[in-house]
Amino acid sequence: MRIISFNANGIRSAASKGVFDWLRAQRADVVCLQETKAQEDQLGDPQFRPDGHHCFYRDASSKKGYSGVAIYAKREPDEVLTTLGWEPFDNEGRYIEARFGRLSVVSLYVPSGSSGEERQQFKFKVMDWLAPILDAWLGSGRDYVLCGDWNIVRSAKDIRNWKSNQKNSGCLPEERAWLNELVERRGWVDSYRTLHPEGEDYTWWSNRGRARENDVGWRIDYQIVTPGLRERLKSCSIYRAQRFSDHAPYTVDYAD
Template sequence: MRIVSFNANGIRSAASKGFFDWFAAQGIDCLCVQETKAQTEQLDDAVFRPQGYQRFFNNAEQKGYSGVAIYARQQPDQVIDRLGWTPFDREGRYIEARFGNLSVVSLYLPSGSSAEERQQFKFEVLAYLTPIFSEWLKNGREYVLCGDWNIVHTAKDIKNWKSNQKTSGCLPEERAWLDLLFHQHGWVDSYRHLNPSGEDYTWWSQRGQARAKNVGWRIDYQVVSPTLRPKLRASSIHAEPKFSDHAPHVVDYER
């Protein structure tokens, strides 16, 4: 089973750069998209309806902002797009497709880089999600949490570690939250499990020549339930061709 996570930074923009042509050639079972930046009625063109896939969207109330989606070969048993907290839900940051005992989630955590107010909202989101993630580990289901988490975890996940210690996405409090999930709760970072010494990135600033110089951050993850750890087979990050300021993250699972 092949699952892909991709922050499109505008699904229409990514489509214009050939993303769906690439998608069609990858043998993908489930695609999780973040930052669609579109309303569903704006995505009626055939390019957004690849043959053989069901598609599901959770759009932000604010047009042209945020939004997540799932494309799936198999019809889900259930699709959920609300967690129950209005400030989070209205921004279109979560959608979950359930296939039997497996849940595939497309998740887009906030960035705090634009203003202190947004950083505080980001901390509120992390606190809100903590007990939810804990409950998911106990409910008997298996989860693949795909998405742009907007947090690096370790020095291997960012080119300029020391100079970003006070930058949103690399703050000690944010990284401590990932420590809690991975080291105490038992969630598994699929990339790091499969690439213990890997230093690949999934996002590059659009300023200067960050991408050309590979001055990047790994902030896009597929985080999985502990029971899925033995089923992880391969992980790859596709920096080229360029469809967005993020790169698609592909993970193969044993069926």
């Protein structure tokens, strides 16, 4: 089973840069997109409904052309969920879940706090609110793959400029403690770090300067899975050869 997670930073922009040609060649079973930045009625072109895939979008209703998530699946899901029960979060189009038997694949877009204090405080509220939901999923007996842009690095290995970013959103001690609590104590599994314990690869680079060329990046895109899937992790990769977005697609192969 192959699952790809990708923050498109505008699905129409990424499409113009060839992401759908690339995706077609990957033969993924499930593709999770974040930051589609479009309403579904703007995506009438057939390329936004790839052949052989069941396609589901959850747009932002609070602000058009903002946020948004999607899932493409080869197999038709038994159920698709698009709300978690808190309108300020749900209305920004940050969650969609496809269920296949006892497996759930989620496309999740955790807010960024980089635009200012108000959004940082919203991000903290989201983190506090999400924690018991994630605990419930962990104890549900279902297998979960949480794909998405979490907008948080975990450690110095996940960011090039560790010291200079300690006061910046995404690298704040409170944010890292929250994510590391989920992975190191609650039991969630970071697929990349499990497969590459000493890896120092990134999934996002600023558009400023020559950050991407100089690999001054952050690892903020994850596939975080329930413990039962740990032994099924086969391999993972971050695709950088083409630039579809300020993020790179993150692919994980799971044993069937």
